[in-house]
Every structure is written in C-alpha cells, then in structure tokens.
Amino acid sequence: MSDALSLETVGLTKRFGAFTALDAVSIKVRAGSLHALLGENGAGKSTLVKCVMGYYHADDGDVLIGDRGQEIGSPRAAAALGLGMVYQHFTLVPNMSVAENLLLASGKVPAVVDWKAERAKMTRFMDSMPFRVPLDRPISALAIGEKQKVEILKQLYLDRRLLILDEPTSVLTPDEADEVLGFLRGLVDQGRLTIVMISHKLREIYAYAEEVSVLRQGKLVGAGRTADLAAPELTRMMVGVETLAQPAARAPKPAGDVVLDASGLVAADDRGRRALDGASLAVRAGEILGLAGVSGNGQRELVEILAGQRDPEAGAVKVHGERYAADRAAARKHKVVCLPEEPLKNASVPTMSVAENLALRRFDLAPMARGPWLSDGAIRRAAEKLIGEYRIRTRSPATPIAELSGGNVQRTVLARDLSEEIDLLVVANPCFGLDVKATAEIRAALVAQRNKGAAILLVSEDLDEILELSDRVAVIASGKIAYEAPIAAADRQEIGKRMVAH
Amino acid sequence: MDGDLGLWGVPLAIFAGAIRVSTPFLFVSLGECITEKAGRINLGLEGTLVFGAMAGYAISYNTGSPWLGVLAAALAGSLFGVLHGLICSLPKVNDVAVGIALMLLGTGLAFFFGKPYIQPKAPILPGFDLSFGLLPPRLAEAATINPLFLIGLAAAPILAWGFRNTRTGLVVRMVGDSGDAAKAVGIAAMPVRVAATAAGGFFAGIGGAFLSLYYPGSWNEALSSGQGLMAVALVIFARWNPVACVWAAFVFGGAGALGPALQSVGVTQGYYLFNAAPYLLTLVIMAVMCSRKQSLAGMPAELGIAR
Numbered sequence: 001m002s003d004a005l006s007l008e009t010v011g012l013t014k015r016f017g018a019f020t021a022l023d024a025v026s027i028k029v030r031a032g033s034l035h036a037l038l039g040e041n042g043a044g045k046s047t048l049v050k051c052v053m054g055y056y057h058a059d060d061g062d063v064l065i066g067d068r069g070q071e072i073g074s075p076r077a078a079a080a081l082g083l084g085m086v087y088q089h090f091t092l093v094p095n096m097s098v099a100e101n102l103l104l105a106s107g108k109v110p111a112v113v114d115w116k117a118e119r120a121k122m123t124r125f126m127d128s129m130p131f132r133v134p135l136d137r138p139i140s141a142l143a144i145g146e147k148q149k150v151e152i153l154k155q156l157y158l159d160r161r162l163l164i165l166d167e168p169t170s171v172l173t174p175d176e177a178d179e180v181l182g183f184l185r186g187l188v189d190q191g192r193l194t195i196v197m198i199s200h201k202l203r204e205i206y207a208y209a210e211e212v213s214v215l216r217q218g219k220l221v222g223a224g225r226t227a228d229l230a231a232p233e234l235t236r237m238m239v240g241v242e243t244l245a246q247p248a249a250r251a252p253k254p255a256g257d258v259v260l261d262a263s264g265l266v267a268a269d270d271r272g273r274r275a276l277d278g279a280s281l282a283v284r285a286g287e288i289l290g291l292a293g294v295s296g297n298g299q300r301e302l303v304e305i306l307a308g309q310r311d312p313e314a315g316a317v318k319v320h321g322e323r324y325a326a327d328r329a330a331a332r333k334h335k336v337v338c339l340p341e342e343p344l345k346n347a348s349v350p351t352m353s354v355a356e357n358l359a360l361r362r363f364d365l366a367p368m369a370r371g372p373w374l375s376d377g378a379i380r381r382a383a384e385k386l387i388g389e390y391r392i393r394t395r396s397p398a399t400p401i402a403e404l405s406g407g408n409v410q411r412t413v414l415a416r417d418l419s420e421e422i423d424l425l426v427v428a429n430p431c432f433g434l435d436v437k438a439t440a441e442i443r444a445a446l447v448a449q450r451n452k453g454a455a456i457l458l459v460s461e462d463l464d465e466i467l468e469l470s471d472r473v474a475v476i477a478s479g480k481i482a483y484e485a486p487i488a489a490a491d492r493q494e495i496g497k498r499m500v501a502h
Numbered sequence: 503m504d505g506d507l508g509l510w511g512v513p514l515a516i517f518a519g520a521i522r523v524s525t526p527f528l529f530v531s532l533g534e535c536i537t538e539k540a541g542r543i544n545l546g547l548e549g550t551l552v553f554g555a556m557a558g559y560a561i562s563y564n565t566g567s568p569w570l571g572v573l574a575a576a577l578a579g580s581l582f583g584v585l586h587g588l589i590c591s592l593p594k595v596n597d598v599a600v601g602i603a604l605m606l607l608g609t610g611l612a613f614f615f616g617k618p619y620i621q622p623k624a625p626i627l628p629g630f631d632l633s634f635g636l637l638p639p640r641l642a643e644a645a646t647i648n649p650l651f652l653i654g655l656a657a658a659p660i661l662a663w664g665f666r667n668t669r670t671g672l673v674v675r676m677v678g679d680s681g682d683a684a685k686a687v688g689i690a691a692m693p694v695r696v697a698a699t700a701a702g703g704f705f706a707g708i709g710g711a712f713l714s715l716y717y718p719g720s721w722n723e724a725l726s727s728g729q730g731l732m733a734v735a736l737v738i739f740a741r742w743n744p745v746a747c748v749w750a751a752f753v754f755g756g757a758g759a760l761g762p763a764l765q766s767v768g769v770t771q772g773y774y775l776f777n778a779a780p781y782l783l784t785l786v787i788m789a790v791m792c793s794r795k796q797s798l799a800g801m802p803a804e805l806g807i808a809r
Contacts, residue, residue, distance in 0.1 A: 076688030091686040093679040094803050096672075104676050107687045109669040 004194040005066045005082060005162040006031035007052065012061035014047050021047040023218040024061065029211070031066070034188050034195045036205040036226070038238055039215035040435035042405070045198050046088075048215070049164045053085050054078045065162070079107060084160035086151045088167050094140040098133050098150055105154045125157055130183050140271075144171045144295045145500075152180060156187075165197045169204060173294055174463060174496045181208045200436075201464075202231050214238055239436050251451040256285025258321075259424045259455035260306075265315035266479075267301045275301040276312070277479035283424070283455040288446065290470030291459045294499050298479035299459045300341075303428045306457070307338040319424055335423035339430060343413040350402035354394045355383035357401045358416045390415035407438035418445055425449055428459040443469060463495065475499055512763050519759025520752055521651055522717040526551065526709035526726075528654040528751035530733035532661060533705030535744050537583075538737055539665065540698030541678035541691070541804030542590060545601030547706040548730025549608020550582045554710025556616035559721035563624035571624070572650070572711040579707020580700045582608055587696030605730070619721050627716045648716045650708065654748075657705075661744040674698055678802035691804075706730060728781070735784045738791060741800045757783045 007029040014022040022044045029035040039045045051058045054072040062069050065081055072078050078085075092101050102122055103109055119135065126132045133142065133150050142150065148171050155163055163184075169177035185208050187193040199205055205212060206226055213223040214237040222229075222237040260283040269275035276298040283289045293299050304310035306317065308326030317324045319334040330336070340346035348357045359379045362368055367378045383397040392411045394404055401409060410430065417425075427446065431439040446469060450456055460466050466473055473490040475483035475498040483498040485491075530547050537544045544550075554575035562571030586604050590597045629646040665671035677684045677694040684691050709729065714721045736754060740746035761776035 074688055075686060079688070085686075087682075087686070089682065091680065091683040093676050093683045095679045095800060096675060100672060101683075104672055104683070105687055107689075109672055111669050113667050113669070113672070115667065 003161065004032040004188070004191055006064075006194065007162055007196065008064040008067075009048070009052065010062045010064065012048065012051055012063065013059050014044075014051055014056055015059050021218050022051065022058070025215065025218070025220045026061075027213045027220060027223065029194060029196055031194050032188060032191045033211060034185060034197060034209045036209035036212040037196055037198045037215065038200075038205065038212055038234060040238060040437070042217075042435065043215040043238075044218040045215055046166065047218075049085065049166065049196065049198065052078070053083060053164065076107065079158070082159070082161035083164070084155040084158060084162070085164040086148075086155060086166060086168055088170070090147055090151060092139045092147060092150060092154075095138060097136050097138050098142075099135040101139060101150065102135075102154055102157050106158055122157070126153075129153060129156070131179060143297075145173065145176050148172060149176075149180065152184070160193065162194045162196070165195060167198055167200065169199070169201065171295065171461065173499045174492065175500070177204065178207075184208075202234060205234075206231070216240055235436070250447065251286075256287060256453065256455065258282050259285050259319060260426075260457060261318040261321070262302075262306070263316055263318075265302065265305060265317070266313045267298075267305060267310055268313065269301055275479055276305075276315075278315070279476065279479060279481050280315075281457075281474060281481055281484075283457050285423070285455050286450060286453045287471040288450050288456040288458055288469050290466035290473045291457060291476055292463055292466045292473060292495055292499060293459075293461070293476040295461050297476050297499075299428065299476055301479075302476070303338065303340055303426060303459055306336075306426045307340060335421050337417045337420055337422050337425050339413060339417055339425070339427040341429040341432060344402065344406070344409045347413045347417075348401050348409065351400055353398045354387070354392065354401050354404070354412055355380050355397035357412060358383045358386050358397075361416055361420060386412075386415040386419060389419075407434050410434060410438065410442060414442060414445060418449060422449060422452075422454040425454050425456045426459070427456065429461060430458075431460075431462065431465060463492070467492065509767060511767050515763035515766050516756050516759045518645075519763055520756035521647060522755070523758040524751040524755025525648065525651045525654060525712045525717075526729045527733060527736060527754050528651070528658070528748060529709030529712065530706045530730050531736040531740065531747045531751055532654065532657055532744055533579075533702035533709070534733050534737045535702075535740070535742060535747055536661070536674070536705070537699045537702035538805055539678045539742060539802055540674045540695045541681070541802050542587070542695050542699055543597045543601060543734065543805060544583070544586050544604075544699055544702055545598055545731065545734060546582065546586055546604030546608060547601075547702065547733060548726065548728060549605035549612075550579045550703050550706040551608075551710040551713070551730040552726050553582065553608040553612040554579045554707030555714035555725050556612040556619065556710075556721055557707070558711030559624050559714040560616070560619050562626070562715055563619060563622055566625055568625050568627045568715045571715055572627070572708060575707040575711035576704045577707070579703035579705070579710070581703070582707075583700035583703025584696060586703070587699035590699075591692045591696060613723050616721055616723070620723075624715070624721070626719045627712075629716070648712070650712050650716065658744045658748045665744070675802070678804050681804055706733075732780060732784050735788055739787050742802065743800070754780050754783060 010026050011024045012022055013024050025048060037045050047056065050056045052063055052072065054074045054077050063072060070081060093104065099119060099122055103113065103118055122135055131149050133146055133153065139147060139150065148168065152168065169181065172180060181204060184195055188195055197209060209226050211224065212226050212229065214221050214234065216238060263280040265276045265279045267276040279298060279302060281289065291299060301310055305312050306326065319336060324330055324334065344350055359368055359382065363374060363379065368375055380397055387394060387397060390411050392415060393408050401412060404412065430442050446456060458466065458469060467490065470487050472484065472486050473495065474481050475495055477499055483495060530551055534544060534547055557578040558571035558575035561574035562568040582604060586600055589595055589600050627648060627650065629648050631642055632645040632647055665675055673689060673694055677689065677691045681691045713725050732754065736747065736750045740750040757779040760779045761773055764776055765773055
C-alpha cells in the first residue's frame with residue numbers, strides 16, 4: 001500500500017474572462033492529514049480543487065504534489081499521480097452495476113474483461129471495508145446515501161494517496177456521515193491517505209479535520225489548526241463582515257386549526273416502484289412541520305402530489321377540511337403555495353425573463369391581464385417592486401432567470417410566492433446549494449410566514465435545517481411516516497436511526 | 503396456389519415472411535441500439551437505409567458481386583453515421599433535427615444517383631434452402647433463408663455480450679449513461695459517440711442492401727416503407743437490449759408479412775389495412791410503453807431531446 005501524499009498550491013490563480021475565480025491562493029496540506037476547505041458558494045473552493053485535479057488549467061501559480069512541482073494537464077494525469085476526487089454530483093453510471101462502475105473507474109479496462117478474476121478482486125476489497133454495497137446492483141437502484149458510499153469506495157479501490165471530497169456528507173444521515181468520515185479518518189491516521197474535504201458543516205470540520213483553510217471571493221482569508229480556531233471566528237472569515245439575517249423571533253404559538261390533512265397516501269415513483277406507502281400527516285396553522293428523510297424515501301412524490309404533479313393511487317389530501325384538487329383554482333381558493341426543490345428546474349421557466357417568472361402566479365388576473373391581453377407595463381412594475389423588496393440581483397427585469405445565480409433564482413421564486421397571501425406553504429430543500437447568506441435570509445422568511453399564521457410543511461434532507469426551523473419533526477422512511485415528535489422532544493440520534501430503518 | 507396447405511398457409515407464410523421482412527428491421531434496430539447506447543438518437547437511419555439499398559444495388563450491378571454491394575452499402579452507411587455524429591458534436595445541435603435532415607438527404611441522394619439503376623437487373627444475394635429439397639415447394643420457399651438474416655441473428659447476442667464484457671462495450675454504455683462519469687476517468691464522449699453512430703450507420707446500410715439485393719430484390723424509389731424510422735420505436739420496444747431487438751424485429755416483420763400472407767390465401771378484403779399492421783403496431787407499442795407516470799427502465803441517461 002502506497003503512502004499519503006502532501007499537497008501545496010503556490011499563488012494559484014484562475015480567471016474566467018474578466019472574473020477572477022481564484023486569486024493567488026496558497027494552501028498547504030501535510031501528508032497524512034485531513035484538511036478542511038471552507039467557504040461560501042462561489043468562494044473558489046471548487047475552482048481550486050478542479051485546478052489541482054487537472055479539470056481547469058490555472059492561469060498562474062504552481063501545484064506541488066509530494067513536494068514536487070507537477071503539471072497536471074488532465075484528470076487522467078491527476079489519477080496517475082494517485083489523486084482522486086469525489087464530486088458533489090455523482091460520477092457513477094446509473095444503468096451499470098456497482099462492479100462495472102468500479103472497473104470502469106480504474107481507466108484500465110482490458111479489451112475483454114475477465115469478470116471472474118475482477119469480481120474475486122472486488123469481493124476481497126469489499127470484505128476489507130466497513131461498509132459494503134452489493135456488486136451486482138445497478139447504481140440506479142441504490143439509495144442516495146449508498147451511491148455516495150460507492151463513490152468513496154471507488155476511490156479507495158483505486159488506491160488513491162490523496163483524496164479530495166466535495167461535500168461528502170450532504171446526502172448522508174448523521175450516523176452514516178460519522179461512519180464514513182470515521183473510517184476515512186482511520187486511513188489518514190494509518191498514513192495511507194491524505195484528505196482534502198470541502199464542507200459547510202462546522203460540526204464535521206471540528207470532529208474530523210486537524211487543519212482548515214478558508215476561502216472568500218477567490219482569496220485565502222484564513223488558515224490554521226481547527227483546535228486554535230473557534231466557530232464564530234471561522235464563520236466570520238467565511239462570510240466577511242456582512243451580518244447574516246437572523247431568523248425572526250418565534251411568535252408564541254397560537255393553537256391553529258389543521259390546514260393540511262393528508263391521509264394514507266400511496267403513489268409510485270417514475271420507475272413504477274412504490275414510493276409512498278400509506279403516508280399520513282397533518283399540519284396546523286402557524287406551525288412548521290419539518291419532514292426529515294434520506295432522499296428517495298417518498299418525499300419527492302409527496303411534494304409532487306401536493307403540487308398537483310402526480311396523482312396518488314390511494315389516500316386523500318384535504319385542505320381546510322375540503323378535498324384538495326391541487327389545480328390552479330383550488331390553490332388560489334385555499335391559498336396554497338408550493339416551493340419545489342431545484343427552483344430553476346421546477347418552479348420557473350429558465351428561458352423566460354425574471355419579470356415573466358415573477359408574474360407566473362398572477363399574469364392571468366387584473367391588472368396584469370386585461371381580457372386576453374397582457375399588460376407588459378403592469379408585469380414590469382410588479383417585477384421592479386419585488387426585485388427591490390427581495391434584493392434580487394439581476395441586470396434587469398428582462399434578463400432570463402437562468403442567467404441568475406442559484407441564490408437569486410431562489411430569491412426570485414420566493415419573492416413571487418411569499419408575496420401571496422398564504423395559508424399552506426409546502427417547501428422542499430429550500431436552501432440546497434445556497435450559501436450561508438442566502439440560506440439565512442430564506443430561513444428567516446419561512447419563520448416570518450409561520451408567525452403570520454401559515455401552515456408550513458418543510459421537506460428537507462438537511463437535518464440541521466429541520467431542527468432549527470420546525471415546531472414539530474417527522475421522519476419519512478420507505479414511504480411511511482416513521483417518527484413524529486414536537487421539537488422539544490425530538491432526539492437527533494433517534495431521528496437519524498428512523499431515517500435509515502426499514 | 504396449392505390448396506393442400508389451406509389455411510395452414512397463413513401462419514406459414516407469416517413465418518416465412520417474418521424472416522424476410524424482419525431482416526432490415528433487425529439490422530437497423532441493432533445499429534440504432536449501438537448509437538442510442540452511446541447517448542445519441544439517429545433518426546436519419548431511414549435515409550441511410552435507402553442510400554445503402556441504392557449503393558448496394560449499384561455496386562452489385564457494376565461489379566457483378568452482390569457481396570461487394572453489401573460491403574459498399576455498409577461503408578456508405580458508416581459515412582452517413584460519421585456525418586451525423588460530427589454534426590451533432592457541434593455545440594447547440596439537436597440530434598433529432600440533424601437526423602431528420604440526414605434522412606431527407608439520404609433518400610434524396612439515393613433517388614438522384616439511383617435513377618440509372620431502376621431498370622437494370624443486378625445480381626442478387628443467394629438464399630440457403632434449409633429443406634434440402636425434401637419439402638414441397640411452398641414449404642421449401644418458407645425454409646429458404648438469406649445468410650444476412652443469420653449474420654444479424656448472430657450479431658445480436660455478440661453485441662449483447664460485448665456490451666457487458668469488452669472495454670469497447672463498457673465505454674459505449676458509460677458514455678451513453680453518464681458523460682460526467684466518462685469525463686471523470688478521462689474518456690472524451692464525442693469520439694465514442696461519433697464511432698457508435700458510424701457503427702449504427704454500418705448496420706443500417708446492410709439493412710438497406712438486404713432490401714435491394716434479396717427481398718424484394720430490386721432497386722426503386724418506393725423500396726423502403728419507413729423501416730428505418732420504425733427501428734427507433736423498435737429499440738424502445740426492445741429496451742435497448744440487442745437480443746430483444748431480434749424478437750422485436752420478428753414481431754414487426756410478422757406484422758409486415760400479414761397482408762401478403764392473407765392475400766396469398768385469397769383474403770383480399772382490407773389488404774391495405776393489413777399492410778398498415780406494422781405502423782399500427784408501432785403506435786400501439788409506443789402508447790403502451792410510454793407513460794406519464796413512469797420513465798423507461800434501461801434507457802441510456804444521456805439520451806434525450808431536452809439536452
């Protein structure tokens with residue numbers, strides 16, 4: 001087994017046109033250490049590691065691997081040096097089996113594959129791992145947490161000496177995250193592996209990393225031993241001097257009526273497998289019900305049913321005690337608003353302008369519509385007002401929404417939907433992929449809606465988010481509600497356990 | 503007509519017809535299967551098929567060797583594949599639109615160059631009589647099989663094996679399923695897709711040569727009846743599995759042989775309606791297999807018109 005490699009960047013600079021994504025960044029990662037890379041979205045973390053991995057070519061500066069300067073021209077060259085990376089988006093082939101993925105990842109596939117020998121080798125490898133995944137299962141049939149494990153197993157199978165992990169635990173339950181990170185930490189301690197881990201989660205950074213480098217706007221703004229840096233210090237480095245929006249104080253809870261009452265919902269997913277298997281839940285006015293769960297346990301189908309995108313096979317959805325048809329008329333009547341995950345894909349029309357997207361809920365009502373005609377002026381004026389109120393950063397109201405950053409797309413969608421009067425709000429992963437600032441703003445907006453008396457169903461894969469915002473917590477697992485408790489009685493470990501129990 | 507066979511002649515004629523009619527379906531669908539596995543859709547195979555038919559017939563006529571004709575058809579098909587592959591590799595180009603353009607180009611060129619070959623009689627491919635003269639003529643005709651059918655029959659399991667057990671096969675599937683994954687191990691998707699589209703054209707060209715050099719065995723402008731287009735539906739029907747392509751081609755071939763078979767026993771009513779059976783089958787299959795609620799299992803993930 002080969003030994004861990006050190007990594008050093010010296011004055012690494014990368015420009016995209018006039019924009020400097022990485023500005024003379026020098027970091028030092030000791031061989032056999034676990035080094036955390038911290039920073040907001042767009043701070044340059046991904047650009048930095050992609051320069052190291054040969055995806056991008058730096059405009060200036062050097063990369064030293066094991067104390068020797070290296071020209072890394074391609075991911076293949078990086079792999080030859082013993083460098084591996086686990087990306088945030090999966091690089092597994094969905095319709096291929098775990099074994100086929102492991103073989104292909106090596107980049108050294110023989111012209112004709114001797115599956116018997118390969119499988120024997122893989123089985124031996126799997127036996128030496130603390131977590132295992134069936135070799136014959138196609139990737140598309142794995143749960144998202146298992147996929148992440150396969151990504152990591154794949155790198156270990158290839159005998160990497162330096163491993164870069166881009167937010168490796170974002171899809172894992174707390175227990176799974178500890179299992180994976182604990183195991184990797186063990187390999188680091190044995191001197192077999194050096195790890196650079198991009199993460200937002202301070203808890204994991206403090207528990208597993210000995211050193212940390214912080215990036216902001218493409219520059220290195222701080223580095224040091226995690227033992228010497230307090231959490232507020234790290235956060236301040238990461239976001240700079242700007243203050244974060246604080247969640248609005250929770251108004252004392254008035255005993256609201258049940259607004260959403262879903263019972264016995266059964267539905268199949270896109271592949272025809274049963275995704276919802278008799279899920280029932282109720283949300284009252286003025287409360288946030290946080291629904292936790294590992295993705296792929298039916299939450300997507302649940303949100304789609306509430307949004308009218310999917311018909312349940314059985315079960316009933318009632319809003320204000322009436323059967324809810326989930327069409328435009330019913331949503332208006334009952335003041336129901338759905339904020340699906342990935343708003344650019346699911347809640348906006350990417351090629352339409354910001355103004356048009358802001359008008360999607362009201363364009364067919366006066367003053368935006370006069371009979372069959374639309375009033376451009378009214379649409380633009382309404383847009384300008386919302387753009388100002390919600391501080392949406394866009395060149396103009398006529399800019400296509402797809403050109404906005406993720407945070408601003410989410411702000412646009414929130415501006416459109418939260419400016420309505422709301423009785424029931426269904427939100428799914430509202431802060432996924434957003435930076436600390438945008439996240440704080442959006443969470444504050446949700447609490448404000450709750451205080452105004454809206455019933456909110458918050459579906460999220462981020463357990464911290466659920467525990468921070470919810471009045472009640474529920475867990476969905478294998479299409480059923482597996483746990484329900486008021487926030488005061490909710491137990492993190494118990495929730496984690498219920499998330500993976502079958 | 504030999505009355506001794508009676509109504510038994512119908513299933514027999516359908517079976518024999520299915521073998522003959524299914525061969526072009528089989529080759530085009532195997533080709534499309536390779537192309538789609540790599541993540542591209544080539545709707546231009548209808549044009550490739552027609553051009554292959556013309557090229558095969560012309561070369562056979564000029565050289566006197568039908569097998570050289572088959573080779574020429576396959577090479578011409580590969581050229582069309584390369585063209586489709588390269589154009590689709592340009593940014594912001596849609597494979598479906600390019601496919602339709604190439605379909606029109608292929609048929610147009612075939613008609614243009616094929617004019618002088620409509621009249622002359624070219625040497626055509628031989629058929630094997632598997633009955634060895636032991637059966638009555640009607641049955642012997644059914645047992646006469648073209649070597650190309652056997653080649654196609656053998657190619658299907660070989661392809662299926664190759665997709666699982668060879669580097670080439672695994673790389674093609676990887677590129678078709680996740681361009682990102684391929685990029686991460688340093689495989690450029692573009693050349694693989696161009697090669698897969700060229701291989702697809704190769705097969706479709708052979709399918710065309712079968713039309714002009716065996717059954718019906720002549721070159722004219724009404725030779726193809728949309729086999730190249732239906733092959734796309736057929737690949738979906740076969741769930742991107744080469745072996746299933748054989749069965750799918752056989753079902754479509756059987757449907758195509760229904761009209762002539764019924765006519766041969768004197769059922770002439772609704773002849774054109776029975777001839778429409780393959781198209782009807784295409785519609786029914788698409789309607790049954792495509793669902794608002796489910797995505798297709800086994801579909802290469804990079805495949806799509808939304809990219």
